[in-house]
Amino acid sequence: MTHGGRADEGASDLVGGAVITVTMLGSGSRGNAILIDGSEGTVLVDAGFGVRTLAKRFETAQRAPDDVGAVLLTHEHVDHACGAAAACDRWSWPIHATSATLAALSVQASGSPMLTVPLAERGATTVCGFSVEHAPVPHDAADCRALVLTDVRSGARAGIVLDAGHVPDGLSDFLDRLDLLVLESNHDSALLTNGPYPWPLKQRISGGQGHLSNAEAAHLAAACAHRGLRGVVLAHLSETNNTPDLALGASRDALRKAGWKRDSVSAAPQRLPLSPVRTDGGVGRPAATQLALGL
Template sequence: MIRVTVLGSGSRGNAILIDGSAGTVLVDAGFSARALAQRLQAAQRQPESIDALLLTHEHVDHACGAAVSSSRWQWPVLASQRTLTALEDMAGGAPTLTQALASEAPTAVAGFSIEHHHLPHDAADCRALVLTDTQSGARVGVVLDAGHVPETLPAFLARLDLLVLESNHDTTMLANGPYPRALKARIRGGSGHLSNTTSAALAAECAHRGLRGVLLAHLSETNNTPAIAVATARDVLRRCGWHGDALWACPQREPMTPVDLDSARPSWHGGPRVTQLALF
């Protein structure tokens, strides 16, 4: 029903391939068109198999490849209207084939029903996404950049089958790390990025019997490690009573092994392995 392939996630670039019953979408294009093609090839996929590109916001690590990729492979680019407007100021220019996400109703694309929710981040209009496979009803949530958790976000993420969730930094590593004071303040500020602890608390609020897996994304390579992020989330999820199948930390430098919803386990063994720790 649903397959999620994280092509890469972190400050160097973000791109998440989501296959549904009737089509395929890419969430974010934070790599150049050439790098995207290489990562897709490593995942044994072709750019031509993608039906649409969804953007969470306009920052370069999420959208730098949007214009060229859209033009080269004829991907329609969907985002909020304010994000589409912000793309016009990017060095690579704005995509020409665009569609604004509906503000009051879901948007239908490639067999998915797309809903979105505002996230507090220092961008024009950062959005969390929920993609519902219209044929099966399976739901995937994507939350990549947020400075804090809005009160209405957990309800927006209710009844998910898979959750892709930012777990950017360990607070102690950030405090003691090499970043300048101003950058540290930006990251931990209300419009920056979610810490492991905050991310884990949000995951716990979204946890239910039908949640099959959680993919921790956008990990800092300087202020976090996969082991710390997973351990933090695992502890909180255990305490809230979630007995789901799997918890992963998404890699930055290579594609992650695809995760199929029907098993919530990696399904492809021909390439780089995901950093994987089971909950139980």
């Protein structure tokens, strides 16, 4: 399993019109939640909004909490898990995460009732029709993980990398042959350096256990480029130290140089859902962002 090849090499197209749909309900330091629909079910990756906000995001995206069969957590930080205990109690969602993340979450949730299911330490765990694999990413949390969800019926694959201080060796191999990639593109290095944050916070964000810069994200996106990659969604953009244009420009440029022929790169906003992105290249429903702006 090698990577770094050009985009037109060695990839296979999806068979049978298989579809995974990714709907970003919101992403950034104020909260993250991602709906992923497959052939047999729907999971919510991260629940970093309170129940009321989460319910509103579902409504704006023309979806319902009852669509969701389970929650997967990347890590326990509040912007990824603050709503997990309350939302799972309200909507009877089980929470899947690594044992270390679940332990950190139980401390944070201070005894709130939660149905938790640890992900297998090695190999895949089946959740709602997805084969879920995980790999460690460097971040100042108990056990932050990148996730790959493979639709068991069709083989379509979606990868999610949020909150990574740097790109560790082997991560692009883990993200092999994805149909969709959701990738943190947190900050523009110059904006962070020259911006208003206090020095210790700048050091934390740019350090090896913090967050990915646009350049680091672009480099990883290019390493994941292949003919079967249908879309890239940039996530966790800083509202202070980044702009969608800067993040999109960096990744689009790197993907083009890697030989990727498509132009399906989008940036998830913090305060509104993003229109769904599908592995068949289509748009799943009317643009949620436009709907929200028209309310």
